[in-house]
Structure formats: C-alpha cells, structure tokens
Amino acid sequence: MSVKVFDTQEVQDLLKAASNLNGDTGNARFQQIVHRLLGDLFKAIDDLDITPDEVWAGVNYLNKLGQDGEAALLAAGVGLEKYLDIRMDAADKAAGLDGGTPRTI
Structure with a gap:
C-alpha cells in the first residue's frame, strides 16, 4: 500500500519548519540545501514506499x-x-x- 502525502500542506509546512526556511536567523544557503535534501528524501519515501x-x-x-x-x-x-x-x-x-x-x- 503506497500512501502519498508529500504534497500536503502539513508536509510542506514540516519541511519549511525543519529547514528553518522562513526563519530570520541562520545561513540562507544552508537552509535552502537542507530544505531541498529533506524534501527529496520525503518524496523518495512516498515514491518508493519506504x-x-x-x-x-x-x-x-x-x-x-x-x-x-x-x-x-x-x-x-x-x-x-x-x-x-x-x-x-x-x-x-x-x-x-x-x-x-x-x-x-
């Protein structure tokens, strides 16, 4: 059974929070990289049903x-x-x- 949740608002909010993407502090480049890598991992979990x-x-x-x-x-x-x-x-x-x-x- 494969469940797809990546595109839900809940997951997108989680990605932004986990990477501090909209935060006022931290390195913007690092936040962008973490957001991308974590997003790709979440997408792989959905796509491959990990x-x-x-x-x-x-x-x-x-x-x-x-x-x-x-x-x-x-x-x-x-x-x-x-x-x-x-x-x-x-x-x-x-x-x-x-x-x-x-x-x-």
Whole structure:
C-alpha cells in the first residue's frame, strides 16, 4: 500500500519548519540545501514506499558510520566524490582549462 502525502500542506509546512526556511536567523544557503535534501528524501519515501523500518535502518547505519569514524567513506562508496570530480572537471572545461583534473590521485 503506497500512501502519498508529500504534497500536503502539513508536509510542506514540516519541511519549511525543519529547514528553518522562513526563519530570520541562520545561513540562507544552508537552509535552502537542507530544505531541498529533506524534501527529496520525503518524496523518495512516498515514491518508493519506504517503510519506517527501512528509514530507521538507514539512520542506524549512518549512526554506526559516525561512531566508527567512517562516515566520509560513504561519500566514495555511493559515488558522491566521483560526481563532484565530474562537476569540477566540467567547470574546468567550461573555463577553458584542459589537461585532466588536478584532483586525480
């Protein structure tokens, strides 16, 4: 059974409150990023019908990575580092810089 609640006013209000999007304090860029990421996560929960057990398994996994001091390994493991390299390479190319990335190890 898939329930769709993302577009409800209640969820949209929750997103704004959780990210302090309309707050007078805090970093506006950070608020925008948190709002987007949390919104995308909420939308994925709706679209993929992610269960509470699956959400908590993910939270516990992140907690374990943090406890073990290995959270940064997740960036490489899910391709985030590579994606950032691809973006930086594209920016270099657009700026006329050729010859490969200086970030390659």
